[in-house]
Amino acid sequence: MWRCLLLGWLCSLSLVGLAQEFKVTDTATLTQALTRAQDGDTIVLATAVYEGNFTVSRAIHLKGEAGATLDTLRQGSALTIAAPKVIVEGLNIRHWGRDLYYHDAGILLQSGADEVLIKGNRLVGDGFGIYGEQLNAPRIMQNSISGNGAIYVLDRGDGVFLKHVSAPQVQDNHFIFVRDGVYLESVTDSQIHHNQFAKLQYGIHYMYTRGDEASNNQAISVDGGYALMNSQHIFLHHNKVSQARDFGILLNITNDAHIQANIATEVVNPQGSVELGNEGKGIFIYAAQNNRIEANEFSHSDTGISMAMGGEANRLWHNRIVANQTQVKYVGEAQLEWSYQGQGNYWSEYQGWDSNGDGLGDIAHRPNDSLDKLFWLYPEAKLLMESPVVLLLRWVERQFQPTGVSGVSDSFPLMGWKTEEMGNEPFQQ
Known part of the structure; x- marks a missing residue:
């Protein structure tokens, strides 16, 4: 029995040791890194514009250097997160779609994307800033989320939209020109502190x-x-x-x-x-x-x-x-x-x-x-x-x-x- 426990412990140490950091410089290398990444890895985006729709399916840290920008060319969601404990930090995200029925968002949190941390990003787009359903304990902190002031207010997406979510934290964010800054539906135990709202x-x-x-x-x-x-x-x-x-x-x-x-x-x-x-x-x-x-x-x-x-x-x-x-x-x-x-x-x-x-x-x-x-x-x-x-x-x-x-x-x-x-x-x- 003790040999099995020792083997499991050694395997866990080896997995931790295998966590890697990748630096990407263009759309192709980012797409490849997202496909190959394993839990615990870090992907650093160099200063560049990355065009397209991207999906995170592992518990990784996605981090942008100054000026790293995801540009969705006004189609769909920019970044879809389909794994728990993902960290998204320091990115510029822009030009995602504006179809509210299909939940077009700068960051789309799918069911099960629990305990995500979205921190220090700048999002500018027409649809939802951050959209999530069926989640536990997401943290949304120190982001700037801007909609389109030229669109009628009820046709804009919300800055943060959460539905059937437990214990979300939304703190120290700035919201402008969206529909509602933070919209919560069938949510329990939310914590919303130190946010700024304007023109919404x-x-x-x-x-x-x-x-x-x-x-x-x-x-x-x-x-x-x-x-x-x-x-x-x-x-x-x-x-x-x-x-x-x-x-x-x-x-x-x-x-x-x-x-x-x-x-x-x-x-x-x-x-x-x-x-x-x-x-x-x-x-x-x-x-x-x-x-x-x-x-x-x-x-x-x-x-x-x-x-x-x-x-x-x-x-x-x-x-x-x-x-x-x-x-x-x-x-x-x-x-x-x-x-x-x-x-x-x-x-x-x-x-x-x-x-x-x-x-x-x-x-x-x-x-x-x-x-x-x-x-x-x-x-x-x-x-x-x-x-x-x-x-x-x-x-x-x-x-x-x-x-x-x-x-x-x-x-x-x-x-x-x-x-x-x-x-x-x-x-x-």
Whole structure:
């Protein structure tokens, strides 16, 4: 028995020792090296342009010197990975196809290409940047992925598209002119951190995902920052979005998420209106339940917080709602309390006082009155908004603090912004 074990050990040592490094200089030698490579080998691409479609079928390290470029001549995918534990590093990849039905991509990850590392590459093309299905633990780090800004946004490929993938890591990448920066469908336990998104639809788009975390990402000049749709247990924290058109954060039929310490500012739709519901929203809560929304900033947008279609069962406190054209839009029939354990939110328009110096307003804050709801339900009445009678009715309602009226109330409004944060651990319901 011990002889068999010794023989196996010696064989493994010999295989490690056989790992080789190949340097290639043109398309023919690259194709040949990919055909002959064994697990553990390294292929170094010299500075040159390598034209065609290439496939990696062994667990190798594919590494480019400065200027090493794969050019697919606008047909199909540039690099297909069909083996686990492949490393792709330092390549320029360009001109792959744009057929989204056939998943044309700069890097196409086939089923079973587990634990791949895609690091420090520059991808420029019309289709998907990186596309993968049925994978475990891919790592996508420090890449630049650019689509084609001349193509209508919904006809572009996503920067990273992952479906039925567990534990992916997407970190320190730059995305521009793609459809969604990172699109995740039926994914679990993703980690998405320190990415930059610009000139695209959504920075991160979750669909049917669970147990994900995203932090320290920045999105600018996008349709929406972070879209959480039909998902559960997402920890979204310390992200920023500015100059968006539709929303900063979207919770659409998403439950048990923890939304903490994010900033959504300057979310403005010049063609939208709050009466029609197509204005820019700092956060849009739509049929989402049991989410914890704390210590965020929603500022300088068309609407700070918008809630609709059964989004009442959420907890909101310690948020900063500042200088939005409409601070809150809610047209439901429930009376909502937006505070927790004697702590509410900071409202820039609050006009109450703090007589005992405890940092909380002495009277509850109601960001909307019953007339706001009337105008949202009947947009044609907007012409009356600034009439003397309407202004008088608004003043009367503020003075008497009516009870039993549907809408949002904060019984403990903060007089100043709480700079301390509530911790970085996911909330346990």
